[in-house]
Amino acid sequence: MSTGAYEDYYFESADGLRLYCRDYQTESASGHAPVLCLPGLTRNSRDFEPLALLLARERRVISPDVRGRGLSEYDSNWRNYHPAQYMADIELLLERLDIPRVVIVGTSLGGWMAMLMSLERPDVVIGAVLNDIGPEANAAGLARIVTATGTLKKVAQFSDAVQQTRSSYEIAFPDWTEDEWRWFTESTYRQGADGQFDLNYDRNIGRAAREGVSGLRHDPWQMFDALRNNPALLVHGELSDILTEEIIVKMRARNPDLQIAMVPNRGHAPILNEQEAINAITDFIAKL
Numbered sequence: 001m002s003t004g005a006y007e008d009y010y011f012e013s014a015d016g017l018r019l020y021c022r023d024y025q026t027e028s029a030s031g032h033a034p035v036l037c038l039p040g041l042t043r044n045s046r047d048f049e050p051l052a053l054l055l056a057r058e059r060r061v062i063s064p065d066v067r068g069r070g071l072s073e074y075d076s077n078w079r080n081y082h083p084a085q086y087m088a089d090i091e092l093l094l095e096r097l098d099i100p101r102v103v104i105v106g107t108s109l110g111g112w113m114a115m116l117m118s119l120e121r122p123d124v125v126i127g128a129v130l131n132d133i134g135p136e137a138n139a140a141g142l143a144r145i146v147t148a149t150g151t152l153k154k155v156a157q158f159s160d161a162v163q164q165t166r167s168s169y170e171i172a173f174p175d176w177t178e179d180e181w182r183w184f185t186e187s188t189y190r191q192g193a194d195g196q197f198d199l200n201y202d203r204n205i206g207r208a209a210r211e212g213v214s215g216l217r218h219d220p221w222q223m224f225d226a227l228r229n230n231p232a233l234l235v236h237g238e239l240s241d242i243l244t245e246e247i248i249v250k251m252r253a254r255n256p257d258l259q260i261a262m263v264p265n266r267g268h269a270p271i272l273n274e275q276e277a278i279n280a281i282t283d284f285i286a287k288l
Contacts, residue, residue, distance in 0.1 A: 005053055006063075011096050013067065013089050015080075020071035021045060021064035021093060024056035033126050034060035035285065036090070036102040038110025040131075040269060041209070042149055042201045044070030046187035047107065050273035054282060062102070064093060066109075068202035070187075078204035082215025083112050091121065100124070103285055107131040108242070108269050112223070119218060119226035127231045127288045129281055132240050132269035134247045135220035141241030141268060150206025154198045161189040161197040172237065172267035184271075225254060233259040233284040235277050237266035259284060 006024040013019050022045045035055050037048040045063040052061040065072040066086050075081065090113065094102065101124055106114035111133035118125045152164045162178075165185040173180070189197040216223075232255065236243055252258055261280030263270040270277050 005056065006061075008071075009097070011093055014092060017067055017073040017075060017089075019064065019067055019073065019089060019093070021062055022052070023097070024052050024061035024063070026056050026058065026060065028058055032059045033101045033103055033288070034062055034099055036094070036099075036104045037061060037063040038086075038090070038104060038106040038113050039063075039066065039069070040108035040110060041145065042069065042199070042205060043107065044187055044200060046070070047271060048105070050271075051105070051278065051281065054278065055285065059103075059285070060099075062093070062097065062099070064090065066090075068205055070200055074202040074204075078202070078208050079211075079213055081202070081205050081208040082213050083109065083116055084215035084217060087113050087116055087120070090117070091124075094124070101126050103127045103129075103288055105129040105131065105272070105281065106133070107272070108133045112220070115220070115223035115227060116216070116218070118230065119223045122226065122229055125230060127233075127285070128227055129233045129235060129284065131235045131272060131277075132237045132243045134234070134243055134251050135224040136247045136250070137242050138240075138244045138247070144241065145268075146206070146209045148206075149209050150199065150201075150203035152199055154196050155189075156196050158185070158189075158191075158197060161185050165189070171241070172239070172269065173271070174239070174267075175265055221254070224251065228255050228257070231257070231259070231284065231288060233261065233280060235270055235272070235280060236260060236262050237268055237270050238262055238264045239267040240269070242268040 006022040009023045044065045048063045104114040111130035114128040162185045165188045190200045263276045
């Protein structure tokens with residue numbers, strides 16, 4: 001147990017990596033499909049803690065560290081860092097935990113995984129929350145992220161890690177307090193045996209992104225169309241440079257039933273502890 005709220009769970013991937021997830025369980029979850037929280041490109045399970053603690057009052061919540069992030073083992077083959085491989089790992093995790101159906105909350109990359117799973121495993125997904133992501137991404141915003149991934153320096157002091165985190169993410173969280181930046185930095189960096197602070201993910205994830213490794217077997221709009229079979233909610237950061245209003249209009253035209261919640265003063269992507277995001281997600285899930 002890491003806390004009284006969740007259990008640490010490790011499992012082995014099909015290719016032998018030791019992977020990790022947080023398992024929030026509750027006695028009142030009987031009859032409700034669990035919630036599967038999938039993080040963004042360089043993020044991990046800790047991002048979802050505020051939301052998971054709320055949802056776990058009534059549902060089991062599974063929050064994994066995708067391979068190469070957080071407490072999951074890094075892959076020696078950087079070409080395995082793509083959504084299809086991640087989905088294979090997640091499917092194995094659900095099998096090991098004997099979870100047949102889930103509601104997915106996916107941030108950025110996690111949203112792509114939700115769309116991919118909705119297309120390839122429609123029997124598993126009963127609803128999806130896409131956090132600031134769609135089947136298209138604004139080119140300038142995408143270039144910003146791909147260029148920066150894995151490039152922040154290793155530092156000797158936690159205060160330096162906080163400063164680097166802030167310089168990289170302030171575009172998304174312009175009103176955060178110093179305490180909030182420290183909290184976010186604790187999941188962005190890890191302290192190594194040498195006492196220094198390094199990124200809490202494999203830097204080769206950036207290499208895979210810059211080399212164009214995608215692993216996608218389908219057109220992204222085909223993946224998005226699969227969400228029409230189940231309820232879907234789009235959480236949108238007002239300041240996002242990834243999910244633009246033009247893309248949202250196209251998404252709504254393809255899926256008129258798509259629910260949309262805008263989070264003010266947030267870029268890509270809301271951390272989902274914002275009241276607007278919490279209200280929209282808890283209401284959406286309660287109705288499933």
